Amino acid sequence: MKNIILFFFCVFMLSGCFSEDAPRLIPAPVEGSDILGSVLATIDPEHPGRGLADYPSDSPVDVPKSYAMILLGAEAEARSKKLGRINDFGVKAGNWLIENSDANNNGIIGWGVPVAWDAYGDGSVNPENTEYSISTAIVVDALLGWVEYVDSDKKLNILALVDKALKPYLSESMRTPAGLLPYSLLVHDRKYDTFNSAVYLAGQMQRYSNIVQDAELKESLAAAADSTMLALLNSKKVFSESGSWYWNYSIQENNPNDLPHAGYIVEGVLTYVENNGRLSQAFDKGKIFNHLMDFFDVDGSLRGWPIFRPEIKTPPRLYDLSIAAQLMCRFKDRAAADLFLGVVGQYAKPAGGYLKYPRTVKENRQVAEYESYLYRALMSCGINERNYAQ
Numbered sequence: 001m002k003n004i005i006l007f008f009f010c011v012f013m014l015s016g017c018f019s020e021d022a023p024r025l026i027p028a029p030v031e032g033s034d035i036l037g038s039v040l041a042t043i044d045p046e047h048p049g050r051g052l053a054d055y056p057s058d059s060p061v062d063v064p065k066s067y068a069m070i071l072l073g074a075e076a077e078a079r080s081k082k083l084g085r086i087n088d089f090g091v092k093a094g095n096w097l098i099e100n101s102d103a104n105n106n107g108i109i110g111w112g113v114p115v116a117w118d119a120y121g122d123g124s125v126n127p128e129n130t131e132y133s134i135s136t137a138i139v140v141d142a143l144l145g146w147v148e149y150v151d152s153d154k155k156l157n158i159l160a161l162v163d164k165a166l167k168p169y170l171s172e173s174m175r176t177p178a179g180l181l182p183y184s185l186l187v188h189d190r191k192y193d194t195f196n197s198a199v200y201l202a203g204q205m206q207r208y209s210n211i212v213q214d215a216e217l218k219e220s221l222a223a224a225a226d227s228t229m230l231a232l233l234n235s236k237k238v239f240s241e242s243g244s245w246y247w248n249y250s251i252q253e254n255n256p257n258d259l260p261h262a263g264y265i266v267e268g269v270l271t272y273v274e275n276n277g278r279l280s281q282a283f284d285k286g287k288i289f290n291h292l293m294d295f296f297d298v299d300g301s302l303r304g305w306p307i308f309r310p311e312i313k314t315p316p317r318l319y320d321l322s323i324a325a326q327l328m329c330r331f332k333d334r335a336a337a338d339l340f341l342g343v344v345g346q347y348a349k350p351a352g353g354y355l356k357y358p359r360t361v362k363e364n365r366q367v368a369e370y371e372s373y374l375y376r377a378l379m380s381c382g383i384n385e386r387n388y389a390q
Contacts, residue, residue: 048089053369111138144207178235197264209275258304263323292328
């Protein structure tokens with residue numbers, strides 16, 4: 001156990017920890033131009049979020065989360081290069097999100113997935129384009145970042161859309177039994193206490209509460225965020241060997257989150273704390289962030305599930321490591337991100353693009369949505385054409 005604890009400390013600090021019997025994890029050098037060029041070649045310039053999805057569909061579809069990741073990536077590039085506008089990919093992605101903010105024409109602003117889906121496997125199939133809290137949260141995240149790069153009229157239009165997207169979640173009737181924001185706006189999904197989507201949305205609500213001027217709306221947004229964060233605090237678990245905080249996928253399921261859903265929780269908590277949520281002091285950011293390192297085995301290999309579930313052998317997906325990498329670049333450093341980006345080469349297709357799983361996995365496919373997550377990670381880490389052009 002002592003060696004495992006030392007391993008986690010060495011990995012996360014990326015410092016000079018030496019022990020003859022303790023494994024060390026060394027960031028692999030990342031050839032940014034190769035990764036970026038392969039990703040850019042797969043993006044449809046007119047519909048940058050379109051392609052095969054990781055849902056029951058074999059036809060190219062438009063996934064809002066995919067468009068949002070392109071927009072978030074374009075924003076990251078603009079920040080790193082200190083540009084006054086985002087690139088054309090981002091503009092087209094952002095405009096698509098605005099134009100498709102009510103894809104099911106039910107009068108409710110929000111985003112989901114373009115396929116019918118039984119989210120919990122309980123027989124309650126949600127229609128295509130059902131508004132999901134995780135999709136809506138990620139799109140809101142992208143749109144709020146975009147307002148820094150648009151004129152005043154477009155900014156007002158974007159903020160009005162965000163306002164409409166968040167308001168349906170504010171009613172106390174939309175709380176789960178534990179007080180979380182719901183997985184979707186549909187009543188049969190509301191009985192599940194699902195942390196990752198609720199926390200990501202709560203972070204964006206807290207962020208938006210610092211933007212709006214209306215005092216009543218500001219309080220409603222903050223209260224909804226606080227309710228979710230209180231439920232999160234009440235349900236935290238601690239991995240004894242690393243001291244990190246983590247959560248199960250839901251209160252109803254005794255399974256920890258896999259890497260991407262753990263990443264969504266990290267994203268939500270850090271956004272909530274950055275935007276001065278009232279419960280911020282109750283969160284140990286280091287212990288929450290450190291959980292991402294619980295996905296490295298004692299031999300240094302990256303896992304899809306935390307080390308304390310060794311019986312689950314499923315490898316990480318492309319979007320798993322992409323989420324973790326962008327979080328590392330934004331909140332820690334590039335060396336930490338390279339622990340995750342260094343694995344990307346195992347997912348590369350010989351003809352270009354990246355697969356859902358490493359090439360060694362037989363049942364595999366190229367998922368455009370996951371490549372969008374990788375694009376966002378590369379931009380967040382400063383890997384772009386200007387950096388690597390020779």
